[in-house]
Amino acid sequence: MYSRSAIRHSSRSLKSPVAGIFGFKSNGIIQACRNSKPFSSTSCSLSSTSHKRLFGLSRLTYSRKLSFGVAVTSGLLLVTANYVSNNSIRLDSNSGSSFLFSTNSLASNANNGTSNKYSLTLMSPEKVTAKLRENEISYLVERNKGVVRYDISQLASNNPIEDDRSEGIVKVPLDNGDISDWMFWCVFDGHSGWTTSAKLRDNLINYVMNELKASYTPNPATPEVLSPPNDEAIVQAIKSGFSKLDDEIINQSVQKLMKNPQKSDAAALIAPALSGSCGLMSFYDTKTNALRVAVTGDSRAVLGHRDNYTGGWLATALSIDQTGSNPSEANRIRNEHPGEESVVIRNGRVLGSLEPSRAFGDARYKWTKDVQEYIGKNFFGRRIHPALRSPPYVTAEPEVTTTTIYPENGDFLVMASDGLYEMLSNDQVVSLVVQWMENNKVSPSISTTIKPENPSLWSKLFASNDAGKNLNVIDTTNSDALKAPIRRRGHNADPSSMYVVEDKNAATHLVRNALGGKDREQVNMLVSIPSGMSRSYRDDLTVTVVFFGQEPGQKPDESGGICINHEATHGGVEFKSKL
Incomplete structure (x- = not known):
């Protein structure tokens, strides 16, 4: 657990009209919050670049049905850029989520029907x-319960984009009469x-x-009122949720298919x-101020916070990359498969093929040989990995901090x-956000009731006079398991010059600065490369930034809601809901 002394700020209460969240009962116990109309937009552009000295031409064929249909992709074989070294079957889904306040997918299933021949x-x-x-969107959380804003952005490299994300807020009545907000943010690579x-x-x-x-x-007297468990039970509950969903994906699905083929x-x-x-899931309990980060795979969560002594900024990774190159992960898998030590991890990959050592899905590394033969013979599937002996080799159980x-x-x-961290280190990511905060120290839309004589909480928390003067953030993460940036050079230069x-x-x-920042030609080039070719030079990028903040001495605003921050949202389309 990371612990730091609180720095007190005197500031006024943040208030605004309710917009964006309402409560409903879930099984008579939990009140969840959801929006009435999720925001969505198209995420994949099909433009391209003509830098023939850098990129060869490749014809990409792609077919797709609007319901569950098979879409087969063929194109470049990208061993160094991909998690796995072969092409795959892609299938459409029309399913949607409506179980709570949700600011889910910007667009997961994008296909605009354009020709598969592109001019570069x-x-x-x-x-x-x-x-x-x-595909950017920003939300203002106006409940004075520890979070004031979160921003989201996605940039596709694959078509459709293979990344996704979700967020949610749940209101939980406690036995002492208080109400806690459970806040979730997720990134899926x-x-x-x-x-x-x-x-x-x-x-x-x-x-x-x-x-x-x-x-x-x-x-006992009021079942909808809950007494919280200890930290160990909460961590185990998160792990159980991850594992049960993967069990549905891997085992229950194939059992249903075998019963009704x-x-x-x-x-x-x-x-x-x-x-x-x-x-990657972050779960924030507003009553305890505990942030629990669960990771399965190599997406990463990094905390930006101030040093209590110097006032400077620190970067602390709250998750550890789980890949075959992580010594503890490699040893774990080898110990679970005695007699296969030289095979299960090769070249930093599971069975020499899959980079993440923990993941959802990936049945090729979990199903037995018999199941894979059945699926391949009767339906469709990949060639069985020649090194398969004692699956499963990959787990979805997360590590939780x-x-x-x-x-x-x-x-x-x-x-x-991990597409972001292939280009930026932890300290660079925090430096960029600090610089951004300094340049956005007056944010008119942080509250709809801002007046000149009533400065916003945003400017008080995130725009100190010296916030942007020292961008040399110190990375306090003590781990050799985090992958270093591999996509760009020149990271030791003065941050202000980049x-x-x-x-x-x-x-x-x-995202912009990961692609080149002040090197506009570099940014233009990387964004212009069309899907298929672009995967050699940049991955899908999904980024969520959560800003914590609270008015000291002020009560939580249970009537407050969540609303679109128009100036930081593509299109700025507002949706409304009520408590």
């Missing part, structure tokens, strides 16, 4: 900016297709929420098992798929 042209800076902002990440988007928060609910003790049902049942996805958050300090959390602040959305700001 470099996009203009204006079009590059439009594409970077195409899919591979070999998008179906597993889409399954996680629609279900993971619900699975974890149900396990957490079961770990709380109902009051209809080809018309095969795609819907086992598509999420055939592809795979990493899963617990960190105490001090909202008065202006802490922030950056969650991202970074640019042009976006109102903090997550988009990170």
